[in-house]
Amino acid sequence: MENVIDLKDVWVSYDSVRVLESVNLTVKDKDFLAIIGPNGGGKSTLLKVILGLIKPDKGSVSLLGGRPAKTRRYVGYVPQYHSSNLDFPVTVWDVVLMGRLSHKHPLQRYNEEDRNAALEALGTVGMLDFKDRQIGELSGGQKQRVFIARSLVTKPKLLILDEPSTGIDSRMQKEFYELLNRLKSEIAIVMVTHDISAVSVYVDKIGCLNRKFHYHDDKEISPHDLEVSYQCPVELIAHGVPHRVLKEH
Amino acid sequence: MLEILQYDFMRNAILAAILASIACGIIGVYVVVKKIVFISGGITHASFGGIGIGYFLGINPLFGLIPFSLFSAIVMGLVSKRTKVAEDTAIGILWSLGMAIGIILIYWTPGYAPDLMTYLFGNILTVPMSDIYLMLGLDAVIIFVVYAYYKHFMALCFDEEFTKVSGLSAEKLYLLLLCLIALTVVLLIKVVGIILIIALLTMPASLSRHYTNNLGKMMYLAIIFGSFFSLAGLYLSYIFDAPSGATIILAMSTVYILHFLYDGLKPKIAS
Ligand SMILES: Nc1ncnc2c1ncn2[C@@H]1O[C@H](COP(=O)(O)OP(=O)(O)O)[C@@H](O)[C@H]1O
Ligand SMILES: [Mg+2]
Numbered sequence: 274m275e276n277v278i279d280l281k282d283v284w285v286s287y288d289s290v291r292v293l294e295s296v297n298l299t300v301k302d303k304d305f306l307a308i309i310g311p312n313g314g315g316k317s318t319l320l321k322v323i324l325g326l327i328k329p330d331k332g333s334v335s336l337l338g339g340r341p342a343k344t345r346r347y348v349g350y351v352p353q354y355h356s357s358n359l360d361f362p363v364t365v366w367d368v369v370l371m372g373r374l375s376h377k378h379p380l381q382r383y384n385e386e387d388r389n390a391a392l393e394a395l396g397t398v399g400m401l402d403f404k405d406r407q408i409g410e411l412s413g414g415q416k417q418r419v420f421i422a423r424s425l426v427t428k429p430k431l432l433i434l435d436e437p438s439t440g441i442d443s444r445m446q447k448e449f450y451e452l453l454n455r456l457k458s459e460i461a462i463v464m465v466t467h468d469i470s471a472v473s474v475y476v477d478k479i480g481c482l483n484r485k486f487h488y489h490d491d492k493e494i495s496p497h498d499l500e501v502s503y504q505c506p507v508e509l510i511a512h513g514v515p516h517r518v519l520k521e522h
Numbered sequence: 523m524l525e526i527l528q529y530d531f532m533r534n535a536i537l538a539a540i541l542a543s544i545a546c547g548i549i550g551v552y553v554v555v556k557k558i559v560f561i562s563g564g565i566t567h568a569s570f571g572g573i574g575i576g577y578f579l580g581i582n583p584l585f586g587l588i589p590f591s592l593f594s595a596i597v598m599g600l601v602s603k604r605t606k607v608a609e610d611t612a613i614g615i616l617w618s619l620g621m622a623i624g625i626i627l628i629y630w631t632p633g634y635a636p637d638l639m640t641y642l643f644g645n646i647l648t649v650p651m652s653d654i655y656l657m658l659g660l661d662a663v664i665i666f667v668v669y670a671y672y673k674h675f676m677a678l679c680f681d682e683e684f685t686k687v688s689g690l691s692a693e694k695l696y697l698l699l700l701c702l703i704a705l706t707v708v709l710l711i712k713v714v715g716i717i718l719i720i721a722l723l724t725m726p727a728s729l730s731r732h733y734t735n736n737l738g739k740m741m742y743l744a745i746i747f748g749s750f751f752s753l754a755g756l757y758l759s760y761i762f763d764a765p766s767g768a769t770i771i772l773a774m775s776t777v778y779i780l781h782f783l784y785d786g787l788k789p790k791i792a793s
Contacts, residue, residue: 342689345686346688358555358556358557362731362740363735371677372688374690375688375690377673379670
C-alpha cells in the first residue's frame with residue numbers, strides 16, 4: 274500500500290517569513306506520529322499543508338496516494354483554533370453530523386447510518402448529554418470534545434489532530450489517548466502535542482518541528498538531541514519527567 | 523382596515539411584501555449568521571450598474587440587471603477571497619464602481635431617465651402582476667437551492683475550513699450563496715428598492731436569532747417577522763400618507779431597537 278502521507282522537500286513562507294524549510298515526511302498506514310516543537314515552529318502550518326489548505330511554495334504533497342484536495346475527505350481533522358463562528362445557531366448534534374457531509378450530495382438527507390455514527394462518536398467523547406446544546410454554550414474543553422467527535426464520525430483513514438488535548442480535563446484526556454491507542458490499530462494518526470509524557474507511552478514516532486523537521490523512527494530522543502540537533506528548546510519537554518519516561522520505553 | 527384591500531394595487535403590494543419577505547428571510551439568515559451584510563450591501567448597490575446598462579442599451583433593465591449583479595457578486599467573492607486586497611476595501615471599491623457606472627450610463631441615455639429614488643426605495647404600490655409572478659419564481663428558486671444545499675451552506679457558514687476538508691469547494695458554495703443574494707436583489711430592487719432589501723435581509727433574521735438556536739427555524743421566524751413588519755409598515759404608510767418603503771423600514775427598525783433596548787435593560791443573571 275502507498276504511504277498515507279508523503280511530503281518531499283516542502284517549503285512554505287508567509288509573505289517573506291519562512292515557516293517551513295525543506296520538510297520531508299512519510300507516514301505509513303497505522304503509524305502514530307507525534308509532532309512536537311515550540312510555538313510558531315510551523316506545526317499547524319505543516320498540518321494544513323498536508324491537508325492542502327495551504328499550498329507550499331515548493332515541494333510535493335501526497336495524501337492517501339493523491340492530491341490532498343481530492344483525498345482529504347477521508348481525513349478526520351481537529352484544528353487548533355476554531356475558525357468556526359461559535360455564536361452560530363447550531364447544536365452539538367448538527368456539528369457532529371457535519372462530519373458526515375463529505376459523502377453527501379445536495380438533496381441527500383442524513384440517514385440512520387449517519388445518525389448512528391454521530392451518536393456513537395458523541396458517546397465516545399462523553400458528550401451525549403449535551404447533544405442539543407448550542408455549540409457556543411459549551412466550555413472550551415467540551416467544545417474540543419465535540420470537534421474530536423466530528424473528526425471521528427467521518428470514519429477516517431487518517432486522523433490529523435492539532436493540540437487536541439488543550440482544555441480537556443485529565444480524566445477525559447486519558448480516555449482520549451486510550452481511544453487513539455485503539456484507533457491506531459486501524460488507521461494512521463498524526464498529532465501535534467505538547468503533552469510529551471502522554472505521547473511517549475502511545476506513539477510510535479516523534480518528530481520535532483522548528484522550521485525544519487527532524488524525526489526518528491523510535492521515540493528515544495534525549496533532551497540533548499532535542500536541544501542540539503533538533504533545535505527544540507528543552508523546556509518543552511516538561512521538567513525532565515518525560516525524559517525518564519522516554520528512556521524507559 | 524379591510525377597506526384598503528379592495529384596491530388592486532394594495533393587494534399586489536401585500537403579495538409583494540410577503541414574497542419579498544420570503545426571499546429575504548431565507549437568504550437574510552445566511553447574510554446575518556455568516557456576517558456578510560457588507561458584501562450584500564455591495565452587491566445590492568453595484569447592481570445599479572446593471573440598471574444603467576439596461577437603459578443605455580435600450581433593453582428591459584432586468585436583462586442588464588441579472589447578468590450584471592451575478593457578475594458583480596462573483597467578482598466581489600473572488601476578489602475578496604483570492605487577492606491580497608482586504609475584503610472590505612474590495613467591496614467598497616466595487617460598490618461605488620457599480621453605482622458610478624449606472625449613473626453615467628443613465629445620464630448618457632437619451633430621453634426618459636429613471637428616477638434614482640425609485641431604485642433606492644422602490645415602489646411597492648405600483649407592482650404589476652408580472653412582477654408578482656417573477657417574485658414567485660424567485661422564491662421557488664431560492665427555496666429549492668436552499669433545500670438542496672441546506673447542510674452544505676450550514677457547514678460553510680459555520681466552519682469554512684472544515685467544509686474544505688470535507689472535500690467540498692468552499693469557494694464555489696460561497697459564490698453560489700452570493701449569487702442567491704444577487705438574484706434576490708435583482709428581483710426585489712424595483713419593488714422594494716435597494717434600502718429596503720438591506721433592511722429586510724438583516725433585521726428579521728437578526729431578530730429571529732434571538733428566539734431560536736436552529737438555523738431552519740430562524741428562516742421561518744425571519745419570514746414571519748419580515749411579512750408582519752412590512753404589512754404593518756404598509757398599513758401605517760396608508761394611514762399617515764407616508765412613503766411606503768421608508769415607513770416599512772421605520773416600523774421595522776423601531777421594533778428592532780425597542781426589542782434590543784428592552785433586552786439590554788432586563789436584569790442580568792447575577793454573577
Ligand atoms: N496566516 C498567517 N499569516 C502570516 N503568518 C502566519 C500565518 N499563520 C501562521 N503564521 C506564522 O507562521 C509561523 C508558524 O505558525 P504555526 O504553524 O501556527 O506554528 P505552531 O502551530 O507550531 O505554533 C508563526 O511564526 C506564525 O506567526
Ligand atoms: Mg499551532
